[in-house]
Amino acid sequence: MNRVALIWRKSLNVVMLTLTGVAAFGVVAVLFLILGYLVWNGGKSLNFDFFTKLPKPVGETGGGMANAILGSLKLLFLAALMGVPVGLMAGVYLAEFGGKTFSYIIRYTTDLLNGVPSIVIGIFAYSLAVLPFKHFSTMAGGVALGIMVIPITVRSTEEFLRAVPGSLREGAMALGASKWRTIATVVLPAAKGGIITGVLLALARVAGETAPLLFTAFSNRFWSPGWGQPIASLPVMIYTYAIAPYDDWHRQAWAAGLILLALVLVANIGTRVVLSRGGGGRSA
Amino acid sequence: MEHAPLRRLDGGGPRAFLHRLRHGDEVAHLLTLTFAAGILLLTSMLVYELWVNSHLSRAKFGWMFFWTTTWDPIFDNFGAAPFIYGTLVTSVVSLLIAVPLGLAAAIFLSELAPRRMSDTISFLIDLLAAVPSVIYGLLGIFIVVPLMRTTVGPALIGSLGHVPVLGRFFKGPNYGVGFLTAGVVLAIMVVPFIISVSREVLLTVPREQREAALALGATRWEATWKVVVPWARTGILGSVFLALARALGETMAVTMVIGNDPKISASLFAPGYTIASVIANEFTEATGDLYLSALIELGLVLFLMTFILNGLARLLIVATERGRGSPS
Secondary structure, X not given: OHHHHHHHHHHHHHHHHHHHHHHHHHHHHHHHHHHHHHHHHHHHHOOHHHHHOOEOOOXXXXXXXXXXXXXXHHHHHHHHHHXXXXXXXXXXXXXXXXXXXXXXXXXXXXXXXXXXXXXXXXXXXXXXXXXXXXXXXXXXXXXXXHHHHHHHXXXXXXXXXXXXXXXXXXXXXXXXOOHHHHHHHHHHHHOHHHHHHHHHHHHHHHHOOOHHHHOOOOOOOXXXXXXXXXXXXXXXXXXXXXXXXXXXXXXXXXXXXXXXXXXXXXXXHHHHHHHHOOOOOOOO | OOHHHHHHHHHOHHHHHHHHHHOOHHHHHHHHXXXXXXXXXXXXXXXXXHHHHOHHHHHHHHHHHHOOOOEEOOOOEEOOHHHHHHHHHHHHHHHHHHHHXXXXXXXXXXXXXXXXXXXXXXXXXXXXXXXXHHHHHHHHHHHHHHHHHHHHHHHHHHHHOOOOOHHHHHOOOOOOOOHHHHHHXXXXXXXXXXXXXXXXXXXXXXXXXXXXXXXXXXXXXHHHHHHHHHHOHHHHHHHHHHHHHHHHHOOHHHHHHOXXXXXXXXXXXXXXXXXXXXXXXXXXXXXXXXXXXXXXXXXXXXXXXXXXXXXXXXXXXHHHHHHHOOOO
């Protein structure tokens, strides 16, 4: 009987441990499935027109998403312009100046903001930047994405500043530099690589956001000059094209999906490589 | 004291500004503090805007908003029950799939895999978390939905549909879109969060715990399941809450595969609707003030749900990693 129990326990051991391995590799397989499917479908539909032409009117095949590509870039530019300075400064405050209670509150709020569903950020940006002007605009989309950039930038900035060894600060202070001067000329440069990485990751993350743009930047089938008009973006185009009933639009949705995924993954992998080489201020 | 430099700075012209900055730790302090406080202000404004802009709907429907099931923009009659139901059902389905899968994978990564392999796999799984939601939706529409319609759905209806209690969830017409499909897509999206947080929590379990169990004659699995996992359970629960918060607020992928029909049905194959997707679909078309207000109130509900869950998750994870997992 004891023997039976032992065999049971040993086989359970093997079965369960195998299952955990299957689970881990299964999840990784999903990533490659996604990649493979997008490369296959997107690659087939990707052509030169996609990058250079405007969308064709409904019912005509062909055309491209040049306006959406430029739109995404403009929105990211605005998001960086609004979100990065706030995130950086707040990160510096948390790492270098912060006291105990107030810092805790700021950190908690930052986490809270980070966890707010993107669609709710969309509503917020709508009430900030669409309601007062009564129309959708590039600016409003930038506000929505900018708000999302802030918490990510804060946390990465703080983390990389904290990784700078205290001896560097003490060295600068011992030479008579004031605190802000130490931060600006010694600490920040030492953490530069990491901070830039964090900003890039934040931008990569908001580059794929669709929900907050639906009712802030809206969409546009033409070029959108200036900053005051609705503007197309890659994620919103993927969404509208994917749920539309036209095969040619589906084809273009795949192509856009491939481009978007490639951008996001390149940013993620690239920053990871830079960080693991020790360029992130973690060295020394 | 601290306010003096700032006030003078305004009227002092560029040279005075530079001069002050040269000796101005306080200025730097205040400047960064202002931005940090800006985040506080921004977040408060977010809550305020949601609260104020949902005023019309809150005043008219009160608590009944959560219990009534009609969503009728033409007669200005709004009840949120179908959306809350849809949000909860899809999230629960996704957790039922993602928790066992994620926990198993986390166990493999922390207990079995060699360090290098574990790190590589974790990196790949983190990449999975970086894939934009709309791309999951795209794959959902063109892969998961057809698969559900032709293969998985009929198989489930054929097998589980006849089981007494459970069968209620697996009956009815199968369109491919619906609660189950949304749950499956969500599961893929939240599993990376469960894995990465659980793995970290599991790695903080002291080595002695494992060794003691093994020394007492436990098999590897028994040591893991009966000693390591219980030790880390608070943190694992935290990862589940985190995943739940993400699942509740997920918009695009769900909107693309759930069918967008505000109905409450027991069948998991029936099309439904979630809070996030109704906001995404109807916000730009909301013509009346009350209509818009009702949608914003839905946003407020969603915000509160994720706020509470994120707070709980954070508490739990911090509790395990700091309180119990101190390496000895």
